[in-house]
Amino acid sequence: MARPTKLRKIENIPTVPYFIPSEKDAGEIPKNILLVEELEAIRLKDLEGCEQGECAERMQVSRPTFQRILLSAREKVADSLVNGKVIYIDGGNYTRNICPVKCMDCGRGWMESYENLETIKTGEYVCPDCGSQKVKCEQTCKGKFCRGNCRRHGQGRL
Numbered sequence: 001m002a003r004p005t006k007l008r009k010i011e012n013i014p015t016v017p018y019f020i021p022s023e024k025d026a027g028e029i030p031k032n033i034l035l036v037e038e039l040e041a042i043r044l045k046d047l048e049g050c051e052q053g054e055c056a057e058r059m060q061v062s063r064p065t066f067q068r069i070l071l072s073a074r075e076k077v078a079d080s081l082v083n084g085k086v087i088y089i090d091g092g093n094y095t096r097n098i099c100p101v102k103c104m105d106c107g108r109g110w111m112e113s114y115e116n117l118e119t120i121k122t123g124e125y126v127c128p129d130c131g132s133q134k135v136k137c138e139q140t141c142k143g144k145f146c147r148g149n150c151r152r153h154g155q156g157r158l
């Protein structure tokens with residue numbers, strides 16, 4: 001059985017989902033689908049100029065995985081620019097934050113995506129071991145360096 005794909009942490013959600021060549025009618029043009037994590041890889045490496053190790057660390061993936069994501073993204077962008085294709089940004093295996101979670105009943109700890117933790121508010125999220133709904137995010141604030149990823153400043157707030 002194949003190993004499940006690990007979520008890639010992204011810092012920016014794209015505000016523009018399409019890039020369309022202006023000389024043609026968009027309905028007739030073939031398109032390339034650029035995954036959100038591929039756009040994040042291009043942003044970190046090419047726009048921010050980070051080293052590959054730092055990029056991989058920020059996306060919480062290995063260096064080889066980051067390299068594969070980046071090569072795939074660059075190939076799609078190059079194909080679109082050279083051949084006049086639409087770039088559509090959508091999908092992928094990503095999360096805005098990965099939070100350490102702890103069950104208050106059995107004490108089990110694990111890592112979970114922020115998006116999955118949103119179901120805690122509705123009572124749908126339970127501990128995989130004991131089934132308890134007493135689950136909380138253990139993310140702590142890193143002060144001015146937290147980038148809004150803690151309970152105090154934003155994403156971890158439950």
